[in-house]
Amino acid sequence: xxxxxxxxxxxxxxxxxxxxxxxxxxxxxxxxxxxxxxxxxxxxxxxxxxxxxxxxxxxxxxxxxxxxxxxxxxxxxxxxxxxxxxxxxxxxxxxxxxxxxxxxxxxxxxxxxxxxxxxxxxxxxxxxxxxxxxxxxxxxxxxxxxxxxxxxxxxxxxxxxxxxxxxxxxxxxxxxxxxxxxxxxxxxxxxxxxxxxxxxxxxxxxxxxxxxxxxxxxxxxxxxxxxxxxxxxxxxxxxxxxxxxxxxxxxxxxxxxxxxxxxxxxxxxxxxxxxxxxxxxxxxxxxxxxxxxxxxxxxxxxxxxxxxxxxxxxxxxxxxxxxxxxxxxxxxxxxxxxxxxxxxxxxxxxxxxxxxxxxxxxxxxxxxxxxxxxxxxxxxxx
Amino acid sequence: xxxxxxxxxxxxxxxxxxxxxxxxxxxxxxxxxxxxxxxxxxxxxxxxxxxxxxxxxxxxxxxxxxxxxxxxxxxxxxxxxxxxxxxxxxxxxxxxxxxxxxxxxxxxxxxxxxxxxxxxxxxxxxxxxxxxxxxxxxxxxxxxxxxxxxxxxxxxxxxxxxxxxxxxxxxxxxxxxxxxxxxxxxxxxxxxxxxxxxxxxxxxxxxxxxxxxxxxxxxxxxxxxxxxxxxxxxxxxxxxxxxxxxxxxxxxxxxxxxxxxxxxxxxxxxxxxxxxxx
Numbered sequence: 001x002x003x004x005x006x007x008x009x010x011x012x013x014x015x016x017x018x019x020x021x022x023x024x025x026x027x028x029x030x031x032x033x034x035x036x037x038x039x040x041x042x043x044x045x046x047x048x049x050x051x052x053x054x055x056x057x058x059x060x061x062x063x064x065x066x067x068x069x070x071x072x073x074x075x076x077x078x079x080x081x082x083x084x085x086x087x088x089x090x091x092x093x094x095x096x097x098x099x100x101x102x103x104x105x106x107x108x109x110x111x112x113x114x115x116x117x118x119x120x121x122x123x124x125x126x127x128x129x130x131x132x133x134x135x136x137x138x139x140x141x142x143x144x145x146x147x148x149x150x151x152x153x154x155x156x157x158x159x160x161x162x163x164x165x166x167x168x169x170x171x172x173x174x175x176x177x178x179x180x181x182x183x184x185x186x187x188x189x190x191x192x193x194x195x196x197x198x199x200x201x202x203x204x205x206x207x208x209x210x211x212x213x214x215x216x217x218x219x220x221x222x223x224x225x226x227x228x229x230x231x232x233x234x235x236x237x238x239x240x241x242x243x244x245x246x247x248x249x250x251x252x253x254x255x256x257x258x259x260x261x262x263x264x265x266x267x268x269x270x271x272x273x274x275x276x277x278x279x280x281x282x283x284x285x286x287x288x289x290x291x292x293x294x295x296x297x298x299x300x301x302x303x304x305x306x307x308x309x310x311x312x313x314x315x316x317x318x319x320x321x322x323x324x325x326x327x328x329x330x331x332x333x334x335x336x337x338x339x340x341x342x343x344x345x346x347x348x349x350x351x352x353x354x355x356x357x358x359x360x361x362x363x364x365x366x367x368x369x370x371x372x373x374x375x376x377x378x379x380x381x382x
Numbered sequence: 383x384x385x386x387x388x389x390x391x392x393x394x395x396x397x398x399x400x401x402x403x404x405x406x407x408x409x410x411x412x413x414x415x416x417x418x419x420x421x422x423x424x425x426x427x428x429x430x431x432x433x434x435x436x437x438x439x440x441x442x443x444x445x446x447x448x449x450x451x452x453x454x455x456x457x458x459x460x461x462x463x464x465x466x467x468x469x470x471x472x473x474x475x476x477x478x479x480x481x482x483x484x485x486x487x488x489x490x491x492x493x494x495x496x497x498x499x500x501x502x503x504x505x506x507x508x509x510x511x512x513x514x515x516x517x518x519x520x521x522x523x524x525x526x527x528x529x530x531x532x533x534x535x536x537x538x539x540x541x542x543x544x545x546x547x548x549x550x551x552x553x554x555x556x557x558x559x560x561x562x563x564x565x566x567x568x569x570x571x572x573x574x575x576x577x578x579x580x581x582x583x584x585x586x587x588x589x590x591x592x593x594x595x596x597x598x599x600x601x602x603x604x605x606x607x608x609x610x611x612x613x614x615x616x617x618x619x620x621x622x623x624x625x626x627x628x629x630x631x632x633x634x635x636x637x638x639x640x641x642x643x644x645x646x647x648x649x650x651x652x653x654x655x656x657x658x659x660x
Contacts, residue, residue: 051655061495065462072466225451234454
């Protein structure tokens with residue numbers, strides 16, 4: 001009921017609140033977290049609102065315990081999430097790896113701040129972009145989404161849950177300090193307009209059930225603890241039944257499964273937004289808060305008849321390789337704008353096999369790029 | 383007796399998979415496992431409702447063999463995972479199996495906070511004074527002056543007393559048993575499971591292959607003989623003069639109090655947030 005009051009009308013919201021509202025719209029049932037700037041508003045909002053809907057909120061002793069409790073709750077059948085920032089995201093990495101290995105759906109929000117280490121708790125950064133892909137040890141395939149506005153934060157939070165439940169994998173939602181704390185007037189959809197995906201449950205009798213079944217979908221049906229299936233879950237490399245294995249064929253099958261469930265569904269997972277790209281001969285590539293600024297810079301350039309467009313990947317991991325390859329054949333210049341010393345620009349270079357020149361604009365002094373700065377760079381490299 | 387054990391083996395162990403176990407001959411973990419199984423059987427708990435969670439280490443391999451809902455987590459974190467399971471699905475009976483390294487070193491923070499939170503989880507901490515799986519390194523319960531591969535000249539730190547730690551941190555039920563006193567251990571685990579709130583049973587166990595060999599403590603029989611000679615039940619200790627208790631350790635129920643349980647308390651939070659209760 002509370003839901004209705006919260007949605008379906010114009011509201012002035014900050015990104016972190018929109019994230020919490022998105023989680024509620026996606027029917028989150030469990031939040032485990034630990035306070036950290038600039039993500040804390042998400043925890044505070046859910047501490048207040050989750051119990052009203054019968055959900056559970058718990059503040060744990062640290063971020064390691066937070067993600068552990070989220071994974072435990074998800075295995076018990078609850079839709080679960082946590083929210084943190086750089087230092088906490090680092091602490092969570094081992095157990096995020098556990099969730100990849102054990103194929104446990106959960107959403108991890110990282111409201112990025114400056115680093116390394118304690119860094120800049122109250123200042124913006126996009127320097128965890130690579131950590132969202134390669135943060136934990138071992139071979140695995142990550143999904144990470146990056147919104148650039150308050151409304152997109154709501155939508156992508158819902159989408160993070162849906163992808164997570166659909167593909168039985170953790171999904172990283174990369175916000176940043178500006179997106180998290182920026183306030184915008186938004187209209188949110190009615191609860192029944194929000195598409196919510198539920199995890200795929202087994203229909204076979206318990207004796208036939210394989211928690212990590214290898215099938216043509218690469219995603220196995222998931223029973224919860226207490227539903228009569230009595231399976232084993234381990235972070236050790238395991239066979240389809242969930243028992244530790246050291247057999248080379250079983251090891252390879254497991255790692256192929258983690259890879260294939262992302263790679264074979266890449267078109268479903270990847271979303272890229274385009275603006276002014278119909279006749280563009282060059283493009284700005286930006287995500288998160290940098291994309292919001294880049295949008296203005298591109299409009300300024302258009303007013304001066306520069307044929308430039310904006311490419312904004314909403315999914316940054318898996319990286320839109322094929323899209324970027326085609327783009328690099330269509331345009332002669334791609335300007336990558338990021339709030340770090342150069343993270344996704346490497347991916348753009350790797351994926352762009354066409355003739356386009358790749359240039360970068362990187363700001364990492366704790367401040368947001370400005371439209372003027374990007375516009376000047378466009379003029380300089382064009 | 384033989385028949386009883388065999389029946390329970392078929393009832394509660396995953397017969398299809400992964401035997402023999404990883405445990406060395408003479409290890410005490412199998413005995414502790416037997417006590418847990420018999421306690422569960424005695425309580426007639428449906429297997430579907432039992433969730434066994436562990437971390438990393440010799441003792442933490444236990445859930446793989448047990449026919450329950452089982453979760454083998456990361457090193458030191460089983461209590462945090464178990465908290466999520468119990469909180470999300472309170473109808474499950476959650477039993478955490480951990481060791482002295484997993485539970486007290488890397489998992490020490492989760493251990494004290496699980497005690498403090500008083501969530502209804504039973505923890506069986508199997509204490510063999512060493513890191514067996516990695517080959518005998520110093521653990522937080524290795525006694526003073528005893529040897530480990532990473533303390534080749536003797537340990538200069540004091541060991542934790544997990545029972546005192548749990549009691550001080552807020553656990554409502556604390557007990558200690560040994561792998562020698564099996565019937566007592568079974569009763570302690572049973573009482574711990576029955577207790578509402580966070581309960582902890584420390585099991586003094588032997589590691590003859592690694593710890594015993596390093597410290598010249600003899601084989602499994604000799605190490606269990608040591609347990610027999612040094613364990614004193616809390617009831618017997620009351621009648622003994624202090625000087626006779628000097629080199630002994632206490633077994634039995636050491637601490638048993640009442641305090642509101644976490645999940646039940648949170649249910650009140652839910653009602654309060656919905657305006658159903660002031």
